[in-house]
Structure formats: structure tokens, C-alpha cells
Amino acid sequence: MPDFFSLCSEAVLKGDKTTAVRLAREALDRRLDAVEVVERGFAVGIREAGRLWQAGEYFLPELAFSAETMTAAVDVMRPALLGDSSRASSKGTVVIGTIQGDIHDIGKTLVATMLAANGYRVIDLGSDVTYERFVEEAKNHRADLVCMSALLTTTMVGQREVIRLLGDAGIRDRVRVLVGGAPTSGVWAGEIGADGYAENAVEAVHVADTLLAS
Amino acid sequence: MNVLDRISEGRVLFDGAMGTMLIARGLSLGRPPEQWNLDHPSLVRDVHLAYVQAGAEVIGTNTFGGSPGRLASFRLGRAAGKFNTAGVLLARDAVSVVAGTRETVDDEDRDAPLRGSPVPSRFVALSIGPTGKMLSPVGKTPPEEITDEIAEQVLGTKTPYDMILLETMFDLREALLAVAAAKKHASVPVAATLTFMKNPRGFFTIMGDEPSIAMRKLEAVGADVVGANCTIASAEMIELARKLRESTDLPLLCQPNAGKPRVKDGLPVYDQTPAEFARDALALFAAGINAVGGCCGTTPQFIREVRAGMSRH
Numbered sequence: 148m149p150d151f152f153s154l155c156s157e158a159v160l161k162g163d164k165t166t167a168v169r170l171a172r173e174a175l176d177r178r179l180d181a182v183e184v185v186e187r188g189f190a191v192g193i194r195e196a197g198r199l200w201q202a203g204e205y206f207l208p209e210l211a212f213s214a215e216t217m218t219a220a221v222d223v224m225r226p227a228l229l230g231d232s233s234r235a236s237s238k239g240t241v242v243i244g245t246i247q248g249d250i251h252d253i254g255k256t257l258v259a260t261m262l263a264a265n266g267y268r269v270i271d272l273g274s275d276v277t278y279e280r281f282v283e284e285a286k287n288h289r290a291d292l293v294c295m296s297a298l299l300t301t302t303m304v305g306q307r308e309v310i311r312l313l314g315d316a317g318i319r320d321r322v323r324v325l326v327g328g329a330p331t332s333g334v335w336a337g338e339i340g341a342d343g344y345a346e347n348a349v350e351a352v353h354v355a356d357t358l359l360a361s
Numbered sequence: 362m363n364v365l366d367r368i369s370e371g372r373v374l375f376d377g378a379m380g381t382m383l384i385a386r387g388l389s390l391g392r393p394p395e396q397w398n399l400d401h402p403s404l405v406r407d408v409h410l411a412y413v414q415a416g417a418e419v420i421g422t423n424t425f426g427g428s429p430g431r432l433a434s435f436r437l438g439r440a441a442g443k444f445n446t447a448g449v450l451l452a453r454d455a456v457s458v459v460a461g462t463r464e465t466v467d468d469e470d471r472d473a474p475l476r477g478s479p480v481p482s483r484f485v486a487l488s489i490g491p492t493g494k495m496l497s498p499v500g501k502t503p504p505e506e507i508t509d510e511i512a513e514q515v516l517g518t519k520t521p522y523d524m525i526l527l528e529t530m531f532d533l534r535e536a537l538l539a540v541a542a543a544k545k546h547a548s549v550p551v552a553a554t555l556t557f558m559k560n561p562r563g564f565f566t567i568m569g570d571e572p573s574i575a576m577r578k579l580e581a582v583g584a585d586v587v588g589a590n591c592t593i594a595s596a597e598m599i600e601l602a603r604k605l606r607e608s609t610d611l612p613l614l615c616q617p618n619a620g621k622p623r624v625k626d627g628l629p630v631y632d633q634t635p636a637e638f639a640r641d642a643l644a645l646f647a648a649g650i651n652a653v654g655g656c657c658g659t660t661p662q663f664i665r666e667v668r669a670g671m672s673r674h
Contacts, residue, residue, distance in 0.1 A: 203560030206569030208499050248392060248435075253495055253567075275434060300657065301384055301392070329592070330657075332621065 151179075152188040155220070159192025160199075162212025164219050171223035181227035185220075193217045193264050197349035210348065211257055217264035237268040239291035239359045242284045244272030245328075246297045246305040254328065254348070255296035261348040262294075262355060281309045282316050290322050291359055294351070297328040306331070307339035323358040327351060364419065364484040364523040365550040365585050368612045368651050372671060375419045375486075375616060375654025376412035377664050381631075383408065383423075393435050395427050398447035405448075409455030411661040416668030418480045419652070420456055421526055424448040424518070425490040428510045434493070442517030445487070449520040452485045459483070484523035486552070489514055489539065496534055499568075507535050511542035527553040528616070529591045529656075533570035537582050544583045552586035552614055553579050557601060559593060564601050572601060573608035580611050588614035591656040594621065594633060595641030599648060606649040613650045617641070619658030631658030635666035642667040643674055 151170070158167035167189065174184045196213035199205035205213075221228070241262050245255045252274045263269040270288050272280060285293050293313070297303035306326050313319040323342040326335070336344035343358050345351035367373060383394050386404050397405050405423050412420060426432065427448065429441040437444070492510040494502040515525065525543045530536035536553050543551045555575055557564040564572050572589070579587045587609060589601055598617035605613050620633035642653045655663050 201561075203562035203565070206565065207567045208569065211499050253500075300381055301388065301394075330621075 152184070152191070155184060155188025156192035156195065159189050159213050159217045159220065160195050162209060162216050164212075164216045167216045167220040168223055171220040174224065175227055181224050185224060185228065189217055189220045190265070193261075197261070197352070200347070200349050207253065207257065211260065214257065214260035214264045214348070218260060221264065238266045238356070240268045240270070240288050241292045241294055241355070242270045242272065242281065242288055242290040243294035244276035244281060244296070245274035246295055246302045246309070247275055247277045248305065249274060249297055249299050249302035254298065255294075257348040258294060258296070258327065258345070258351045261352050265352045265356075267292075267355065278305060278308045278312055282312045282318070285313065285322055286316065286318060292323045292325060292355055294325045294327070294355075297326070297331060300330045303328060303330050303335070306341065310340050323355075325351065325354055325358065362482065363550075364486075365612070367418070367482075367484070368550075368552075368586055368614070371612075371651045372646050373418050373652035374416060374480075374664065374667055374671065375614065375652055376409070376415075376417035376421055377655030377659030377661065378619075378657050379405075379408060379421065379423050379425070379488075381658055382411075382660065393426050393432060393437065394423055395425075395432065395444040395448060396435070396437065398423055398444050398451060399440075402447065402451055406451045406455050408661075409452050410458060412664055413455050413459045413483060415661040415665035416480070416671075417483075417654070417664050419484045419486050419524075419654070420452045421486045421488040421528075421654075422448040422452045422522065423488070424514075425488045425528070426493075428489065428492045428514045429517070430506075430510050431490075431493045441514065442519065445514060445518040446520050449485060449487060449518055449522050453520065453522075456483045456485060486524045486526040487515075487518060487522045489525060489527050489543070490529050491531060491535060492539075496532060504534075504538055507538040508542045511539045512546050515543055515546045522549065524550045524552060524585075526614075527551065530555045531566050532568045533566060533575045533578060534568075536575075537578060540579060540582045540584045550585035551583070552588070553584045554588040554590040554614055554616065555579075556591040557589055557593065559597055559601075564593075564604065572604050576605055576609040576611070580609055584611065586612045586614050586652070588616075588650070588652075590614075590616035590654075591618055594618050595638050595645075599641055599644045602645050602648040602650050612652065614652040614654070615645050615650045616654040616656045618656045619660075619663060633658070635660075635663040638663045639666035639670040643670050646671075 259271040295306045325343045326341045327345045333344045343354040345354045424445045427445045429438045527539045595617040619631040645653045
């Protein structure tokens with residue numbers, strides 16, 4: 148039923164949460180294959196939204212609405228997805244936050260939403276997160292990935308500190324570290340010993356997929 | 362001469378970065394630079410002074426993050442007025458220290474050039490950055506809250522200044538609210554600069570605001586000077602400047618970054634040389650930009666280099 152899938156995809160692409168939630172409920176009522184509905188429906192929309200962002204057609208509001216719509220649809224589908232856990236388990240657990248001293252939330256929240264929309268279990272610590280708390284939460288949640296955002300040249304240096312503390316706590320080899328934020332770069336990620344850098348929320352999903360697959 | 366008349370004349374040099382300068386002087390990473398207006402006033406004044414001596418004509422105060430809401434995240438919200446008032450005083454101090462080298466005291470000579478100075482007089486701009494709150498529907502902030510933040514920062518600043526500089530605005534809607542609030546509560550000229558990124562389709566704010574439309578809307582709510590700052594480096598700023606010049610007759614201000622930072626010995630460093638920056642600054646003037654300054658990563662050396670270039674061309 149290609150029409151139903153494209154309706155799902157379109158709802159996410161347009162950021163139409165009401166329609167997406169209605170379609171997700173309909174899929175459950177009709178006992179459609181939940182994994183297939185997400186994969187061939189909603190997820191197609193979020194990938195297209197990501198492509199439009201990279202092409203400069205979509206901006207932060209559009210991408211944020213698409214990601215939120217995707218998350219809402221997946222929330223409705225979750226019981227059915229869990230019922231088929233062999234195929235729909237989470238891609239991994241992510242602990243994410245903006246580093247202490249930095250109250251910028253926008254980019255980080257978008258990355259969190261996009262990761263959740265793309266099948267990750269996301270623990271969003273918010274902004275102004277202390278170095279120690281990143282390590283504690285990574286430990287408590289057995290995180291596979293720690294994502295740190297810093298929007299200021301004054302706070303980006305904290306990313307190095309968290310990586311050092313992950314080492315001190317003895318869990319550096321168990322987690323992958325992904326950094327981002329306006330002043331950061333791939334070179335910076337390399338210098339501080341992070342595993343990856345992403346320029347934006349769409350790239351963050353690609354980098355997370357690559358890091359956790361390796 | 363009034364600062365707006367001076368900017369309208371053209372070839373006005375603003376100062377460069379403050380935050381990165383304070384980091385180099387030991388500002389703890391993650392602390393608000395505004396706190397130094399009270400804790401280390403002489404160090405802040407020294408940065409202003411260095412810019413004045415480098416030839417900057419307009420000095421921006423160390424109050425970029427001085428809105429009550431932003432300072433509240435450091436539990437300093439109630440002290441916002443004190444930080445902003447002190448910030449203006451420090452910039453005024455630096456301007457008058459240099460002005461003190463002037464020999465004449467006669468009022469009639471007030472507008473006479475300073476001895477040995479390339480500029481007739483200097484001005485202080487109250488710097489106001491984004492409130493850090495995201496407007497609905499993307500965020501949860503209602504428009505009135507943005508208006509209140511700007512009003513409080515302006516009204517809490519008890520020392521006189523020559524103009525207000527709303528800078529690094531990434532959401533046109535917030536910038537429009539900020540201009541309206543600033544115009545309502547202050548009698549000085551108001552400048553507003555947005556920060557644009559370059560994507561495959563051209564220049565846009567991260568919210569998708571197109572530069573020409575943005576300039577016209579800022580003009581419509583009463584901005585006296587408009588323009589762009591931060592995010593992009595000087596070479597891309599020239600390309601953007603041409604678009605801006607076509608879109609409005611208002612005086613324009615551009616303050617590009619000194620490239621993109623990389624890290625050396627744990628601190629961010631910027632690779633662009635002052636000479637490269639100065640060459641681009643002159644190109645910005647040539648493109649019809651009235652006022653040019655520097656954003657992240659620029660230092661007094663950059664401003665001095667631009668001033669030297671201006672005196673040659």
C-alpha cells in the first residue's frame with residue numbers, strides 16, 4: 148500500500164503532527180507491520196527533511212517540526228515496535244547536552260530530536276550541564292554515545308574536560324564521543340580526542356550511525 | 362557630531378571582539394564576560410583602550426549577554442542592571458582617557474579632531490545580543506517576553522551611551538521585537554545586525570530569513586543602521602555586503618569573524634591574518650558598507666591594520 152506510506156512520509160516532511168499521529172493510530176488499528184510503516188513511511192519523510200536542510204531548502208523551524216512529528220508518530224507506534232523487538236530495537240543509547248556555562252539549546256535539542264526520530268534512545272540533559280554530570284549520566288544509562296554541544300569559544304574547551312573525565316571514570320572505551328556547535332570542527336574533535344564531529348543535526352545522525360556501527 | 366550622522370558619512374571603523382580578548386586575559390571558560398565589568402574592570406577597560414588606540418571610532422560595550430534572562434542562567438539575573446551600567450562606564454572611560462590627550466578644552470572646539478587621532482570623536486555602543494530564548498512555535502517563548510528582556514536591559518543601564526547595537530541576531534522575529542523595544546525605551550540611534558550562514562542557495566539566518574527581506578523589515582520597525590555580523594569570515598561578508606547594499610538605503614554595518622576557530626594549547630585561535638582582514642574590510646567600504654568592525658577572533662591588531670589601510674586608501 149504505497150499510498151499510506153507516502154501519506155506518512157509527507158506528514159513528517161510537512162511537520163504535520165496531527166496527521167502523523169492519526170496515521171500512526173490508523174496503522175495500529177489496521178495491524179500493519181509497524182517496522183515497515185516506520186521504515187517505508189515516516190522515516191522516509193525525516194530523511195527527505197534532512198536532505199532539504201542540506202540543500203538549503205529547509206531551515207531550523209522546518210527541520211525541528213519534521214523531527215518532532217517523527218518522534219510523535221514513533222511514540223504512538225512504540226508498543227507495536229517493541230512487540231517486534233528483534234527488528235525494532237533502539238540503535239543505541241545517547242546522552243546529550245550543552246556544556247556548562249553555555250545556555251544555547253537550539254542546536255543540541257535539534258540533534259536530540261533527530262537522533263530520537265532516527266531510532267536512538269535519547270537522554271537529553273539540557274543545557275549548562277556540568278562536566279561531572281555528563282560522566283555520571285553516561286554511566287547510569289550505559290550510554291553508547293555521549294554528544295556534547297558548545298556554542299561559545301569560551302565553553303568548547305569543556306568538551307576536552309568531559310573526555311578526560313570519561314577516561315578517569317574508566318568508561319572512555321565503552322562510549323563514543325560526538326561533539327558539535329558553531330565554533331567546533333573536525334580538527335577540534337581530533338585534537339581533543341573525540342570520536343566524531345557533526346556540523347548539523349542531519350550529519351549528527353549519519354556520524355552516530357557510522358560510529359556505532361564500527 | 363551625532364553617531365548616526367557620522368555613520369551615514371561612511372568609512373566608520375568599529376572595534377573588534379571582546380569575549381575572545383577576555384579569554385586571553387584569563388576569563389574562566391564558561392563564565393559570563395559581563396561579570397568582569399564588576400570583578401575586573403581595569404582588564405575590560407584595557408581591551409576597550411586597546412581598540413581606541415588602534416583607531417576604532419565606535420566602541421561596543423561588554424554587555425552582549427547582559428539581558429536579565431541570560432544572566433539568570435548564571436544566577437546573576439538580578440544584577441543585570443549593575444553589569445550593564447558598569448559596562449557602559451568602562452567603554453566611556455576608555456574613550457575619554459584617549460580624548461584627554463586633546464589640548465583644547467573650549468566647547469567650541471569639541472568637534473575638532475583629537476591631536477594625532479585619525480577620527481574627530483568616538484562613540485560608545487551598548488551591545489545587546491540575543492536573549493537566548495527561542496520564540497514560539499519553535500521554542501516556548503512568547504513575543505512579549507523578548508520585548509521585556511530588551512526593555513529591562515535598556516532601562517537597567519543607567520549610564521549614557523551614544524547608540525544601541527543589537528547584534529548576532531539569528532531570528533529576524535526576535536531582532537524586530539528587539540529593535541521596537543530599544544526604540545521605545547531609548548532615544549539614541551539603534552543598529553541591528555543579523556548573523557547569516559551560507560548554504561547552497563545563498564545567505565540565510567538559521568531560521569531561514571533572507572537578507573534583503575530582513576533588512577527591509579528591520580528598516581520598517583525603525584532601525585537606524587542595519588547589517589550583518591559573526592558566523593561568516595570577511596571574504597564571504599563582501600559577497601553578502603553587495604546584497605545588503607542593494608536592499609536598503611539605510612547605513613550598513615558589517616562585522617565579520619576572523620575566519621573559523623581551531624584550537625591550540627587548549628584555547629581557540631583564529632587563522633586569518635590582520636592584513637587579510639584589513640584588505641577585506643576596505644573592500645566592504647568599497648561595496649558601500651558605511652561601518653566595518655570585527656567579530657569573534659579579531660583583536661586590536663586587526664583594527665589597527667584596517668585603520669592603516671584606510672589612511673592609505
